[in-house]
Amino acid sequence: MKNMMRKSAIALAMLGMATAASAKGYKEVEVTDGGSFVGTVAAGDAKADTRTYTISKDPEICGEGSREVPFVQINENGTLAGAVVFLADIEEGKAMPEELMKLTINQEHCEFSPALGLMANTGELTAINDDGTLHNIHMYEQIGKARKTVLNVSQPNKGDVLTKDIKLRRGNGMKVECDAHDFMHGFVYVAKTPYFSLVDDTGAFSITDIPAGTYKVMMWHGFLGEKKFGEITVDAGGEVSMDLSY
Structure with missing residues (x-):
C-alpha cells in the first residue's frame, strides 16, 4: 500500500510539473x-x-x-x-505566421541560401544539396557563447534532401556550417513567438x-x-x- 501511495504521489508531482511547463508555453489568442x-x-x-576564405576544394562547383x-x-x-x-x-498573443512553420535551406555553388533564415520554433527545416559534391550540413543552437549541435548530416549526392523538426530549448538562433567546406556559413533565427x-x-x-x-x-x-x-x-x-x- 505504501509503495502504491508513493507511486501515486510521484505521478501527481509529475503531472503538476507537466501542467506548469505547459502553462509557460506561448498561447495564441485573438488580439484586439x-x-x-x-x-x-x-x-x-x-x-x-x-572574412576571406580560400576555396581549397571543388573549384568547378564552388568557384576559384x-x-x-x-x-x-x-x-x-x-x-x-x-x-x-x-x-x-x-x-500570449497573435498566431505565428504559417510561412514561418517551414524553412528550406539550399546549398548551391557551395553557399547557403538564404544566408540568414527565419523560422518558428517547432517548425520544419528542409536542407537540399543542389551541388554535385558532398556537403555535410551542421547546425548549432546558439546558447550565449556556447553552442550545441542540432543536426549533423552528410548529403553526398546532388538532390539529397533532409527534413527535421527544429525545437530549441534555450537559444534563439542557430549557426549553419558545412563540415566539408569551411567557407560555407549561415544563420537561422528561431522565433519562440511571432x-x-x-x-x-x-x-x-x-x-x-x-x-x-x-x-x-x-x-x-x-x-x-x-x-x-x-x-x-x-x-x-x-x-x-x-x-x-x-
Missing part, C-alpha cells in the same frame, strides 16, 4: 486593439567584419580563388544589418498587434550575439518608439 513597437538598430560599437563572408554588415546610414528585435517571455522583426535595409524594425502590457526587449544577431534593452510598456492601440544600438 493591439499596439506596436517601432524603431531602428544602430551599429553602435559593432564594426563591420568580413577566395570567398568573402560578411559576418557583420553596417548600412550606409550606420545601422546594423541582420539584426532581429524581439519581445522576450511574452506569454513578436519579432528582422531589421530592413535601413535598419528599421516594426512589431505589431502587441497585447497591452509590459515586455522585455531583446536583440539577436547571428555573429554578435544577443543584447538586452530593458522593458517597454505598450498601451492598447498605442505605439512605442525606441532607437536601439548594439
Whole structure:
C-alpha cells in the first residue's frame, strides 16, 4: 500500500510539473486593439567584419580563388544589418505566421541560401544539396557563447534532401556550417513567438498587434550575439518608439 501511495504521489508531482511547463508555453489568442513597437538598430560599437576564405576544394562547383563572408554588415546610414528585435517571455498573443512553420535551406555553388533564415520554433527545416559534391550540413543552437549541435548530416549526392523538426530549448538562433567546406556559413533565427522583426535595409524594425502590457526587449544577431534593452510598456492601440544600438 505504501509503495502504491508513493507511486501515486510521484505521478501527481509529475503531472503538476507537466501542467506548469505547459502553462509557460506561448498561447495564441485573438488580439484586439493591439499596439506596436517601432524603431531602428544602430551599429553602435559593432564594426563591420568580413572574412576571406580560400576555396581549397571543388573549384568547378564552388568557384576559384577566395570567398568573402560578411559576418557583420553596417548600412550606409550606420545601422546594423541582420539584426532581429524581439519581445522576450511574452506569454500570449497573435498566431505565428504559417510561412514561418517551414524553412528550406539550399546549398548551391557551395553557399547557403538564404544566408540568414527565419523560422518558428517547432517548425520544419528542409536542407537540399543542389551541388554535385558532398556537403555535410551542421547546425548549432546558439546558447550565449556556447553552442550545441542540432543536426549533423552528410548529403553526398546532388538532390539529397533532409527534413527535421527544429525545437530549441534555450537559444534563439542557430549557426549553419558545412563540415566539408569551411567557407560555407549561415544563420537561422528561431522565433519562440511571432513578436519579432528582422531589421530592413535601413535598419528599421516594426512589431505589431502587441497585447497591452509590459515586455522585455531583446536583440539577436547571428555573429554578435544577443543584447538586452530593458522593458517597454505598450498601451492598447498605442505605439512605442525606441532607437536601439548594439
